[in-house]
Amino acid sequence: MKRIAFAVLLLLCGVAALFLFGKPFDLRTSSTALASLEPALQSERDRGIATFGFGDFGALSTDTLRTSAVPWKLAVAALALHQTQGDLNAVGEVDVSALFRTFGFHSPKEIANWPSGLPKPDLTKPLGLNTGVARHEFLPTAVTIANTGCAACHASVTYRADGTPDTERIWLGMPNGSINLEAYASALFSAFKTYGHDSGRLLSAVQRLFPETSWAERQTLRFAILPLLQKEITEREKDFDRLLPFSAGLPGATNGLDALKNQLDLIPNGTVVEKSAFNSVPDLGERHWRRSFLNTAVYAPPGSDLQSETRPEHLDNTHLKEMASVVAYFTVPSMGVTAEVAEAHIEDAEVVLKWLTTYRPQPFPGQIDRTQLNLGQSVYAANCSRCHGVYNSSLETPELVSFPNWLGDVGTDRGLMELTDQSVADAVNAGRFGRYISAKSTGAYAAPPLTGIWASAPYLHNGSVPTLWHLMRPDRRPLKFVVGGHSLDMEKVGIRGRADGAGGWVPQADHSPWALTEEIDVNAYGLGNQGHESEFDILSEDEKDALLEYLKLL
Template identity: 45%
Template structure:
C-alpha cells in the first residue's frame, strides 16, 4: 500500500493554531492571580515609619500592577519598551537594539534615572534605577496561570520626585529628591509615544517579538507565548477601536510639569467629558508635597475634604493628629483611581502603604535652597510675608528654615483661570459619591482654588495652579508675565526665582535642557496667567526681600 503523504507546512500551521486555541481555552479556566508579583518588596529591618514611607513612595505599586489597570494605565513593559526602541531606530539607525536605549528615550519625557536620592533614609538599601526610571513600578502578572507577562505602571515618584539643583540653579537629574515636583514630566508626550510606537510596530508582530527577545534575553518561552497569543491580540483590538485617533486618551494629558487628573477621573468613573474630551483642559502644575498634612482638604481646589472637618478652617500644629493623617491617607488612596487605573472598590487596599507614605511626608522637607541668600533681605521679607501673604499661605516662625505654625486652609477665587475648578462638576461629584469613598471623604467643588503651603516654592516653577507664570518676580508684577514661555528640562533663575528664560520666553543661548521642552501659551483655554495680583503693590526692594524669604521655605 502507498503511505499517506506528509502534511504540508500550511496544514501543520493550521493544526498548531487549533491546538493552541484548545490549550488557551483550557487555560482560561485556570485563571491566575489578578495582581502582579512586584519586583521589589520592603527590605527587612527595623525601619521607622518615615523610612518605610520613603521606600513605599519610591517603589510601591499601590494596586496599579494588576489585570484591571493593564486595560487602561499599566503597559506590557517588555513589548512596549521594544516598540519604543524600534520606533526610535526609524529616525536614527544608530539607536542600539538593547535596553540601554530606553534611558534617553524616556528621559525625553522627563523621567529621571538618578544614581542618588538626596533625601533617601540613612542605611536603607536602594537599587540604581537601571532600565526603569524613578517612579515606574514593575511586576509580573499571570492573567492565565503559568503564562507570565511583565507589566509596568507609574507610581508616586514619577511626578513627585524632582531633579535637584546646584548653587547656580542648574538641574542635576542624576540626583533626585523625593517629594519635590518633577516639573519636566510629560505624561502626554509619554503616552502618545507608547501609543504611536505600538501602532507602527504591531504591523510586523514577528519583528516586534524578535526585538523584544533581543532586548530582554532573559525572557522565557512562556512569556513570549503570552505576548504573542494573549497580549498582541488585545493590543491590536484596542488599536483598531481607536482608529485614527491622535492619542490613546480622549483628552490631552497635560504638559511638561502638569497633569490632567480630573479628566482621568471622569474617564475612570464614566462621567461625560467636556467636548468629548477636547474641552478637558484643566491642567494642574505638579506641586511640592511639603506640609500637606496641614491641609483639611486635598487637590488644587480642595475638592476632597476630611469628613467632619470644615475645609476652610485653619490648622494648628495640635490638629495634625494621627486621626487626621489617617483620613488624609484614605483620601490619598483614591488618587490611584485616575493616576494608576485602580478600581475604586480596590483602591483602599493600599491604605497601609498610604499611611507609611504619610509618615514620610510628615517629616519631609524640600531640598534646602542651594544658592546664596541675603540674610538681611530675608529678615525684611519675613515681615512683608507676614503682612501680605500669611493670611492665605500660612504663618512661619524661625529664621534659618522657617517652620509652619498655622495654616489657614483658605479656598476662594483670586481671579485665576477658572476652567480647572469648573470641570470638577456636579456630575463628577455625584459619580465619586456612588463609590465606597462617599463615606470616607466629603466632596466639594466649584469654590475656587485652595491656597497651598509654600514649601519648596523656589523649585516649583512655573507658578499658579495651571503653571502659567514662570517666576515669582512675574507673579508679583503682572506686567512681567510673558504670553508664552518654554518649560521642561529647565534651569532656574535664582534672582527672579523661577524658570531661567530669555526675554522672548525661550531658554537662554547655550542652555542644554536635560528633558524635552514645550511651550506654555497662556492664550489657550485653561492656561490664562491672569489673577493673583497680590504683592503687585509692593515696592521693588520689598519684592526682592520677599523673594529672599521665600527661598528659605
C-alpha cells in the same frame, strides 16, 4: 516534542481562560523594587519613603493593563523600534534610560534624600515607573507590567548653586517640572500603531532588549497580550486616533480631572475632550496640614470643615488616616485602579503621609541675600500668611506652625474651577469611596503651603508664570515661555530664560534641555496667567525683593 506541544497547549488554554473569563483568572503582582527593600524596612519613616518611591498601590495587574498600565517589554520594544525607525539591528543599542528621560522620567544614580540606613534601591528602571512580573499560580503564563507611581510626578532633579539640574541626583517629594505624560502617551500610541501589528518584529525587539525573558512570558506576549493590544489600538485609532480621549497634560502639569472622568465613565465613548485644564505639580512639603486636597479643594474627609485652621495638635493619627484615605483615591485616576483596590491600599497611603510629616525639600542651593531676610519675613507675615500659613521665626529652615486652609478666588484662571463640576463630585460620592470622601464642586481655589516653592516653577495652579519675580510683577508676566528640561534662575526664582522683546521668556542660548520642551501660551484655554495681582500691587520693589529672598528659605 510531545512535551513542548503539551506545554504550548496548556499555555493557550491558560491564556484563553485568563482573558475570556475575567477576574478569577486575572494576574496580579507587586513592585519588584519595593519587594527587594521590604526586609530592611523597620520604621514607619522607612516604609513611607520606600512606598512613596516604589509602591505600586495594587496597580500592577491585568486589570490595569486595560486602563493605565503597560506590558513593559512590549512598550519598551515598540518605543525603541520607533526611535530606530524599525531597524532591529540597532534596537539593542538603544539607551532605554535616555529614551524615557525625554518624557521627564528620571534614571538617577542616587536618591539624595534616601535614608542612610536603608539599602540603596534598584534604580535600573525609570523612577516612577514601577514594574513587576505577574505569573499565574498554576498555568505557564507571565507578563512584566509597568505602571506610574508617586515618584513619576513627585520626584525632582536636584539643583546646583547655578540653577543647573543634576539629573543623576533625585529628591523624592519635590515636583517633577518636566514629567510629560501626554508626550509619553502619544509616543506609545504612535509606536504601537506603527509596530504593534508587526508581531514578529516587535517580539524580536523584545528578545534583543530583554534576552532574559522566560519562555512563558514570550508565549504570553505572543498569544495573549499582543492580540488584545492590537485590537485595542485598532479600536482607539478608529474612535479618536490617540491613546487617551483627553490630553494627559504638559511638562510639569497633569490632567487628573479628565483621567478621573474617564475612570468614572463621564467621557462619552468615542469622543475626545476638547477643553482641559491642568494642575501644575506641587512640592509635597507640609501638604499633610491641609483639610482638603487638590487645587479646587474638591476632596475632603466626610464632616471636615474645609476652611478651619490646622494647628500642630490637629496633626494626629486620626487626621493622617482620614487624609490618607483621600490620597489612596488618587490612585484611581493616576494608576487606573478600581475603588476597591484603592480602598485596600489605604494603609500604604497612611505610611506615606506619616513620612511626609518628616519630609523637607532640598535646601535652596543658590545665594540668599541674608540682609533682606528680616524684611522679607515681615512682608510674608503681613501679606501672605493669612492664606498660605504661618511659619515660625527661623531664618534658616522655617517650619509651618499654623495653616488657615483658605479657600476663595484671587482672579486666577477659572478653567479648572469650572470643569470640576458637581457631576464629578456626585460620581465620587456615589461610589465605594463615598464613605471616605466628601467631594464637592467648591467653585474656588485653595491656597497651598509654600514649602518648596523655590523649586516649583512654573507658578499659579496651572503653571502659567515662569518665575516668582514675574508673579510679583503682573504687568511683566510673559505671554509665552518654554517649560521642560529647564534650568532655574536662582535670582528671579523660577525657569531660567531671557526676555525676547516680544513679550516672551525664552531659554538662554547656552541651555541644553534634558527632557522634551513645550511652549506655554497663556492665551490657551486654562493657561491664563492673570490673578493674584492686588496682593503684589501694594508692595514696593524693595519689599518684593525681600520677600523673594525669604521664599528661598521655605
